[in-house]
Amino acid sequence: MKAWVTGARPGIDHLRLEDRPEPRPAAGEVVVATAAAALNYRDLLVIGGVGAWKPATARVPLSDAAGVVVDVGERVTRWSVGDRVVSTFFPHWIDGPIRPGVLRNSLGGAARDGVLAERFVLPETALVRVPDNLAFEEAATLPVAALTAWNSVVEQGMAGPGRTVVTQGTGGVGLFAAQFGVAVGARVIATTSSLHKAAVLARLGVTHVIDRTATPGWDTKVQELTEGIGADVVVDVAGGNLDCAMRSLAVGGVISLVGNLGGFDASFDLRQIVSGAQIRDVSVGSREMFERMNAVIADRDVHPVIDRVFPFGDSVAAMEYFRCRRHIGKVCISFP
Numbered sequence: 001m002k003a004w005v006t007g008a009r010p011g012i013d014h015l016r017l018e019d020r021p022e023p024r025p026a027a028g029e030v031v032v033a034t035a036a037a038a039l040n041y042r043d044l045l046v047i048g049g050v051g052a053w054k055p056a057t058a059r060v061p062l063s064d065a066a067g068v069v070v071d072v073g074e075r076v077t078r079w080s081v082g083d084r085v086v087s088t089f090f091p092h093w094i095d096g097p098i099r100p101g102v103l104r105n106s107l108g109g110a111a112r113d114g115v116l117a118e119r120f121v122l123p124e125t126a127l128v129r130v131p132d133n134l135a136f137e138e139a140a141t142l143p144v145a146a147l148t149a150w151n152s153v154v155e156q157g158m159a160g161p162g163r164t165v166v167t168q169g170t171g172g173v174g175l176f177a178a179q180f181g182v183a184v185g186a187r188v189i190a191t192t193s194s195l196h197k198a199a200v201l202a203r204l205g206v207t208h209v210i211d212r213t214a215t216p217g218w219d220t221k222v223q224e225l226t227e228g229i230g231a232d233v234v235v236d237v238a239g240g241n242l243d244c245a246m247r248s249l250a251v252g253g254v255i256s257l258v259g260n261l262g263g264f265d266a267s268f269d270l271r272q273i274v275s276g277a278q279i280r281d282v283s284v285g286s287r288e289m290f291e292r293m294n295a296v297i298a299d300r301d302v303h304p305v306i307d308r309v310f311p312f313g314d315s316v317a318a319m320e321y322f323r324c325r326r327h328i329g330k331v332c333i334s335f336p
C-alpha cells in the first residue's frame, strides 16, 4: 500500500510517497481503508520537526481520517468489515479526565504513525462510527477540530439555550465552535478578520459577527451585545489576547483555551478571576465526548465546512495550501 512518510530532513518538501507492507490486525485491532483525511496545524509541526513534535524516525503523518473497516483481528467485538469509522486523536483516551501518557501517544505524532496512507491499523477502541448524515470527507474533519470545539463549547462551556458563546475566526475550530453553539441553542457571537468571512458565519446561524481588525477591543462589543452581562464561554484560539477574552466574560464564565495564534504572552487583571472566571486548557477530547458530539451532529444534521479537497497524490500541495492559511473551514484529502 502507498503511504506518505516524513523524510530524513524536516519539511513538507521532504515528504515522500512510499510502498509499505499491507497492515495486518493483531488481536483487538482493526484495519481501515482510508477514504478521506483532513489537515490540522499540528500536522505541520510534526512534518516540520518542531520541538517535541519531531519524529525520531520516518513517520506517516496526520491524525484525522475516515474510512471503511476491511479487516478485524481476533477478539474484536465493536466493528465488522464494511463499517464506516473515524479515527480518534488520542487512541488511549476513552473517557473521564485526560490522564498521563495520553498526550504522548497522539496519532500521527512523534511516537506513532498516522493516517496519510491507503490503510491504517488501530485498536478497535480507538475508532468511532461515522455519523449517518456525513460523507467521508466531512467525517474526516471531526477528530481534532470538531472535537476540540465541542469540548470547548459544550463539555467545558456547558452552552445551551440562554447562554452566550464567543468564537474566534473561520478556521477549523472556530467554525465548528460556532456551529455547535448554534446547534445546542446558544447565542453565538463570532470574531473574524473580514466581511467576506462574516457572511460565512452568518449563514451558519451566528447572531453577531465582530470584525476583530476594526475592533481589537471586542470585549466592549460583547458586553454591549449582552447588555453588560458578558459571555458564558469564550473559545480562545488566539491566546495572546487573553485580557480581552477575560473582560468579555460573564460572572462565572469560562475561557476554553485552545490555541496560541496570537502569541504565547498573555496578561490580565487578577480581579477577574475573583469574579469566578475560569481559564481551562482544552486538549481535543475523549472518545466518549466524540460519541456525544456525533449524536448531536446526526440529530441536528450539522455539516462541516470544507474549503478544499485534494487527491491523495497531491498531499504535498494540500499541505502547502493549508500552510498559507487562506482556507475557511477544513482542508481535506480524498483517497482513490
Ligand SMILES: NC(=O)c1ccc[n+]([C@@H]2O[C@H](COP(=O)([O-])OP(=O)(O)OC[C@H]3O[C@@H](n4cnc5c(N)ncnc54)[C@H](OP(=O)(O)O)[C@@H]3O)[C@@H](O)[C@H]2O)c1
Binding pocket: 040, 041, 042, 144, 145, 148, 168, 169, 170, 171, 172, 173, 174, 191, 192, 193, 194, 197, 212, 237, 238, 257, 258, 259, 260, 261, 262, 282, 283, 284, 325, 327, 329
Ligand atoms: N488545544 C487543542 O486541543 C487544539 C486542537 C485544535 C487546534 N488547536 C490550535 O487552535 C488554533 C486554531 O486551530 P484551527 O485548526 O482552527 O486553525 P485554522 O484552521 O488555521 O484557523 C485559524 C483561524 O483563526 C483566526 N485567527 C488567526 N489569528 C487570530 C488571532 N490572532 N486572533 C483571533 N483569531 C485569529 C483566523 O480566522 P479569521 O480570519 O476569520 O479571524 C484563522 O483563519 C491553532 O493554534 C491550533 O494549533 C488546539
